[in-house]
Amino acid sequence: MDDVWKTIGELARSFRERDDERKVPTEQQWTLQVLKIGEEFGEAAQAVIGVHGTNPRKGTSHTWEEVQAEVADTAITALVALARMRPDAAEFFARVLADKSSRFLAPAQPSLDEAEAVELL
Incomplete structure (x- = not known):
């Protein structure tokens, strides 16, 4: 998971630098990144509609693999948004998760060592 957060951090830094060059205020950067999550979700929803062929103009236009890719895009975009807003994004995400x-x-049950298991018999 460290590699994932390293890549997410690099993406966040790259996007922040581009926005900084354009003189986009920080909170506006965050706002636009959160709105990007909505855009990506919309693409995932559109792909699900395409799998089921419920758009009469398009018919069956997507596969489940394309849906999965759009869901991954949504997750990546959300993690980048979090990383742009919080320097401790990985730790914060772990706590919220x-x-x-x-x-x-269910909470994990403590495992018994062999001696305790024998005593129970």
Whole structure:
């Protein structure tokens, strides 16, 4: 996961530098990056519609692999947005993930060592 965050950080830095050159204020940079998440989600939604062929003008126009690629684009864009807003993005994301997942996943049971397991028998 460190390689992922390294790449995300490089993308965030590159986009920030481009926006800084254009003199885009920081909060506007963040706003535009968050809006980009919506754009990417829209492309994923369009691909799902294309898989099911529910657009009468286009018919079946996409595959599930294309949907998956659009979902990945959405995730990447969201992580870049977080990295642009927070220098501690990886740690912040890990904390939020732990908090959110604890609501849906049962807590891990401590494992018994061999001696404790024998005592239980």
